[in-house]
Amino acid sequence: xxxxxxxxxxxxxxxxxxxxxxxxxxxxxxxxxxxxxxxxxxxxxxxxxxxxxxxxxxxxxxxxxxxxxxxxxxxxxxxxxxxxxxxxxxxxxxxxxxxxxxxxxxxxxxxxxxxxxxxxxxxxxxxxxxxxxxxxxxxxxxxxxxxxxxxxxxxxxxxxxxxxxxxxxxxxxxxxxxxxxxxxxxxxxxxxxxxxx
Amino acid sequence: xxxxxxxxxxxxxxxxxxxxxxxxxxxxxxxxxxxxxxxxxxxxxxxxxxxxxxxxxxxxxxxxxxxxxxxxxxxxxxxxxxxxxxxxxxxxxxxxxxxxxxxxxxxxxxxxxxxxxxxxxxxxxxxxxxxxxxxxxxxxxxxxxxxxxxxxxxxxxxxxxxxxxxxxxxxxxxxxxxxxxxxxxxxxxxxxxxxxxxxxxxxxxxxxxxxxxxxxxxxxxxxxxxxxxxxxxxxxxxxxxxxxxxxxxxxxxxxxxxxxxxxx
Numbered sequence: 001x002x003x004x005x006x007x008x009x010x011x012x013x014x015x016x017x018x019x020x021x022x023x024x025x026x027x028x029x030x031x032x033x034x035x036x037x038x039x040x041x042x043x044x045x046x047x048x049x050x051x052x053x054x055x056x057x058x059x060x061x062x063x064x065x066x067x068x069x070x071x072x073x074x075x076x077x078x079x080x081x082x083x084x085x086x087x088x089x090x091x092x093x094x095x096x097x098x099x100x101x102x103x104x105x106x107x108x109x110x111x112x113x114x115x116x117x118x119x120x121x122x123x124x125x126x127x128x129x130x131x132x133x134x135x136x137x138x139x140x141x142x143x144x145x146x147x148x149x150x151x152x153x154x155x156x157x158x159x160x161x162x163x164x165x166x167x168x169x170x171x172x173x174x175x176x177x178x179x180x181x182x183x184x185x186x187x188x189x190x191x192x193x194x195x196x197x
Numbered sequence: 198x199x200x201x202x203x204x205x206x207x208x209x210x211x212x213x214x215x216x217x218x219x220x221x222x223x224x225x226x227x228x229x230x231x232x233x234x235x236x237x238x239x240x241x242x243x244x245x246x247x248x249x250x251x252x253x254x255x256x257x258x259x260x261x262x263x264x265x266x267x268x269x270x271x272x273x274x275x276x277x278x279x280x281x282x283x284x285x286x287x288x289x290x291x292x293x294x295x296x297x298x299x300x301x302x303x304x305x306x307x308x309x310x311x312x313x314x315x316x317x318x319x320x321x322x323x324x325x326x327x328x329x330x331x332x333x334x335x336x337x338x339x340x341x342x343x344x345x346x347x348x349x350x351x352x353x354x355x356x357x358x359x360x361x362x363x364x365x366x367x368x369x370x371x372x373x374x375x376x377x378x379x380x381x382x383x384x385x386x387x388x389x390x391x392x393x394x395x396x397x398x399x400x401x402x403x404x405x406x407x408x409x410x411x412x413x414x415x416x417x418x419x420x421x422x423x424x425x426x427x428x429x430x431x432x433x434x435x436x437x438x439x440x441x442x443x444x445x446x447x448x449x450x451x452x453x454x455x456x457x458x459x460x461x
Contacts, residue, residue, distance in 0.1 A: 021268030028264055029256060036254035046260050053264065128250050135250065149212060150244055151251030156214050166329040168384070172336045174212075175204050178243055 020060045023069045024053055030070075030152055031077055037147055038081050038140060048084060052077035071162045074152070078144065078162070127185075134184035142177035149174055200344070202226055202233045205336060211240040326385070326437065327419045327426045333383055333392065334403040334424065334439040343379030343394050353380045357391050363408040365391060365434055366457040374398050375450060385437075395450060402440035402447060404454055409435045418444070427451045432458040 024031075031052065036045035056073050063072055135143065148154045148162065149170075156174075160167045202210070202223055209215045210223050227234045256264075337343065345356045350367035357364075360382050367377065374397065381392040383405070390407040409430060419426045425444040429436045429451050436458075438451040 025265060025268055028261060032256040032260070033252060033254040037251070042254070042257075045254065046256070049256075049260075050264065050267075053268065057268070128246070131246055131250050132253070135247070146247060147251055150247040153248075156209075156212070166325055166332070167387075168329045168336075169332045171205050171208065172332040175208050175336065178208065178240070179204070181243060181247070 019065075020057050024056060024073060027070060027073060031073065033151065034074065034144075034147055035077060035081065037135070037143060038078075039084075040136065044084070048077060048080050052080045055080065068158065068161075070152075071154070071158050074148070075162050130185055131181070134181045137184060138177055138180060142173050142180065145170055145173040146177040200342065201230065202236070207233075207236060207240050210237060211244050323417050323419060326428075327421055329385055330403070330405055330426060330437050330439050331421055331424050333385070333405070334401075337381060337392065337394060337403055338401060343392075344381045346379040348377050348379075350377060353377060353393070356380065357382065361389055361391060361408075363406075363434065365406045366460055367393070368453040368457040371395075371453065372449065393454075397440065397442045397446050397450065400440055400442035400446075402438060402442060402450060404450065405437045405439070406454070407435050409433050420444070429455045431455045434458050 028049070031049050032045055035048040035052075036042060039045045039048060052073065056076050059076075063069065135146070138146065144163070145159060148159045149156070154162070156167055156170045160170045163170070165173075206215070206219070206223060210220070215223060227237055345353055347353050347356075350369075354365070354367055357380070371377070376396045378394040378396050378401070380394060383390055383392045385405060385407060388407055390405045393404045393406065395402045395404065416428045416430060418428065423441050424439055425441070425447050427438045427444070427447055429438070436451060436454050438447050438454070440447050440450075
């Protein structure tokens with residue numbers, strides 16, 4: 001029975017260890033970037049990536065050639081993060097709902113779509129420091145979906161498969177993440193409005 | 198002018214995830230609605246800003262070189278692979294003993310796998326369903342208005358005609374503090390379902406109704422992140438009620454929905 005996309009039958013020959021590097025090395029910047037965002041520490045990010053690559057290499061015989069290697073190795077990296085000290089700490093520190101409630105005063109943030117002018121949005125979004133602060137406040141389950149969608153440009157279906165969650169959960173987490181960012185950036189917007197007057 | 202585009206639609210639009218039909222509908226709406234056009238632009242701006250900033254962490258040259266070396270050197274790969282070889286190969290166990298141990302392990306493993314498949318499949322299906330309906334309920338809470346806004350069951354039920362491959366009944370009488378608020382056409386497990394929205398006191402509740410498919414288990418209940426989930430079955434329909442209201446009140450609503458399906 002086929003459970004995961006990267007386990008689908010493929011007609012390509014069985015993989016050998018020498019091809020692992022060819023597939024993994026081009027993804028190194030993306031893997032490191034993903035790990036650094038989640039761990040929020042460069043040293044830990046390096047350890048996570050190195051460990052994930054070790055695990056990937058050891059388990060490469062289970063990978064079906066011709067299927068989604070990127071999703072496969074990112075899943076290994078994410079699982080490595082989740083079982084690491086920093087991952088356990090990040091997940092234990094604050095639950096997803098608590099985090100949303102803490103910053104919004106409600107279970108769900110305000111509607112994911114608020115009505116603002118593009119000019120003001122451009123101003124606040126050009127403030128990369130504010131955006132980075134906001135992204136760093138995102139709960140890991142929201143941050144990882146946002147990174148996979150916007151930075152790694154994965155499709156919803158790929159993300160759902162990678163994270164092992166339903167498609168609807170991917171969509172709602174993405175909506176929550178973006179709504180949270182908007183709320184966090186709102187003070188910048190107010191500043192921009194005042195500056196414009 | 199039609200209703201504003203829902204947040205999930207707006208997100209899917211920015212992510213290029215809308216189906217051709219939904220995209221056409223969204224574009225038509227955007228041509229007429231200045232607020233949604235502005236919101237769509239805002240969505241794209243946010244996405245591109247996250248994309249730009251999201252790439253900010255670059256691996257150091259030293260780390261890149263180390264990984265290159267690790268993955269390019271055949272010796273290291275061999276050593277790494279050998280490190281995973283079971284100790285039994287090195288500590289001198291006889292081939293016969295090794296074979297016997299392996300046989301036992303395979304047998305035990307197969308037995309455990311079969312048992313966990315039987316028990317695990319149902320549990321994981323319930324977990325996935327619970328997560329999906331809870332998310333859909335929370336997403337509904339974030340939207341100011343449902344797709345059909347009415348407390349009249351004679352308005353809500355006909356609204357689904359032609360949209361769902363099944364029909365359902367709504368209870369004629371509800372408890373005094375329970376009201377039908379509206380409904381959405383949504384999707385569970387890629388199947389269209391009716392999401393009926395009720396207000397119970399100060400709480401919102403969603404009841405998802407879908408056609409029963411083979412293999413659906415009899416009712417289950419779960420609690421996740423403060424939300425109670427109650428599944429019920431009746432007359433070729435499966436219902437799933439979700440709310441943060443007291444579970445007894447939610448069960449009462451679920452029973453009313455279940456009983457309503459028995460009526461012609």
